[in-house]
Amino acid sequence: MENDLVKFTKEMLSIESISSQGKDCSKITEACDLLCNYLSPIGFKCRHFPVNNGKIYTDSLYAKYGSGKKNIMFSGHVDVVPAGNIENWDSHPFSAEEKDGYIVARGVADMKGGVTCFAHAAKRFINDYKDFDGSISMMIAGDEEEPFIETTKEMCEILSKEGEVWDIALVGEPSNSYKIGDTIKNGRRGGVEVRIESFGTQGHDAYPHLADNAIHHLVELTNKYVNKKLDDGNKYFPSSSLQIINIDVDNKSTNTIPGFAKCLICIRFNNLQNVESIKKFFNEEIEKTEGNFKIDFNFFGEPFLTSSDNFYLQNLKGIIKTNTNINPELSTAGGTSDGRYIKDYCDVFEFGLVNDSIHKTNEKARVSDLILLEKIYYDFLVKSLI
Numbered sequence: 292m293e294n295d296l297v298k299f300t301k302e303m304l305s306i307e308s309i310s311s312q313g314k315d316c317s318k319i320t321e322a323c324d325l326l327c328n329y330l331s332p333i334g335f336k337c338r339h340f341p342v343n344n345g346k347i348y349t350d351s352l353y354a355k356y357g358s359g360k361k362n363i364m365f366s367g368h369v370d371v372v373p374a375g376n377i378e379n380w381d382s383h384p385f386s387a388e389e390k391d392g393y394i395v396a397r398g399v400a401d402m403k404g405g406v407t408c409f410a411h412a413a414k415r416f417i418n419d420y421k422d423f424d425g426s427i428s429m430m431i432a433g434d435e436e437e438p439f440i441e442t443t444k445e446m447c448e449i450l451s452k453e454g455e456v457w458d459i460a461l462v463g464e465p466s467n468s469y470k471i472g473d474t475i476k477n478g479r480r481g482g483v484e485v486r487i488e489s490f491g492t493q494g495h496d497a498y499p500h501l502a503d504n505a506i507h508h509l510v511e512l513t514n515k516y517v518n519k520k521l522d523d524g525n526k527y528f529p530s531s532s533l534q535i536i537n538i539d540v541d542n543k544s545t546n547t548i549p550g551f552a553k554c555l556i557c558i559r560f561n562n563l564q565n566v567e568s569i570k571k572f573f574n575e576e577i578e579k580t581e582g583n584f585k586i587d588f589n590f591f592g593e594p595f596l597t598s599s600d601n602f603y604l605q606n607l608k609g610i611i612k613t614n615t616n617i618n619p620e621l622s623t624a625g626g627t628s629d630g631r632y633i634k635d636y637c638d639v640f641e642f643g644l645v646n647d648s649i650h651k652t653n654e655k656a657r658v659s660d661l662i663l664l665e666k667i668y669y670d671f672l673v674k675s676l677i
């Protein structure tokens with residue numbers, strides 16, 4: 292007979308809950324409902340947090356068991372990125388087929404597999420320890436991949452105002468690089484998009500004294516940023532990185548000096564930086580560089596770090612060691628996650644499946660990894676609540 296966890300995971304994977312479907316977010320709701328129907332019979336109270344602002348539609352879910360003071364949160368998302376060209380997949384991305392010990396499906400590693408593992412672990416835990424003193428909660432986003440409308444942030448805000456308190460949040464994002472147990476993410480870098488516009492004077496390239504080349508000014512400025520280091524990183528974070536993503540002139544002419552140029556720069560920054568220091572880094576050079584510039588910052592998350600001696604993090608490390616014989620590395624690498632919103636309410640870290648196939652064609656997860664991850668989550672509940 293098929294393992295109960297595997298069956299539930301395949302059911303979840305068969306729902307095509309792709310992010311940003313415009314008005315139709317019914318598949319995201321269906322994924323939330325499947326989880327709800329799984330958790331309600333064991334006593335979880337589920338509450339949908341739908342989003343409909345006239346432009347963006349999605350759904351999200353908060354599920355909670357118990358009313359004891361100590362509240363352990365699992366966080367995750369049930370939206371997935373599009374499959375890309377289905378022809379390139381070995382099997383249909385939403386048929387969740389098993390092959391050579393793997394389940395191949397869009398979203399199995401990022402991160403419906405994580406969600407089904409913690410739901411299953413909670414169910415087993417509640418069955419085994421009926422009278423435990425505490426609560427288990429699950430915060431499930433429907434917009435983590437896109438369109439970033441911050442459902443997790445909103446759920447945290449609303450629930451917190453209503454008096455909800457969490458002791459720790461374990462985000463089930465795929466944190467491991469090669470093997471279950473190799474990496475716990477105990478922090479994340481912050482991110483910012485910086486848009487710079489350069490204004491000059493358009494003219495004929497044979498009459499340069501009558502024009503002012505906007506590209507020349509922009510290149511001079513961006514070159515300064517590329518050659519100037521933000522920092523060298525520290526014990527917990529790599530150095531902050533700056534990448535020019537795009538320089539755009541839109542000049543179709545072969546003899547016209549452009550009067551306008553713009554660029555996009557992306558920064559991933561560590562906890563040595565903050566909004567003010569990043570702005571200073573950019574504005575200082577603008578003041579010293581000839582040209583007429585306009586700059587805009589779009590910050591999408593500040594860095595956070597959960598201390599390595601956090602009680603729950605220590606618990607998880609010990610459990611991973613017992614189950615895998617690996618001492619997990621604590622890491623802050625990678626992009627942002629919904630942990631960036633939760634960190635304002637409680638300590639947070641991430642541990643889930645292996646991330647080597649996420650967002651790719653033939654995204655996959657080992658069946659044995661799902662079973663192992665579920666066991667680790669179960670042990671984490673026991674150690675944290677009993």
Ligand SMILES: [Zn+2]
Nearest residue numbers: 401402435464
């Ligand atoms: Zn994810």
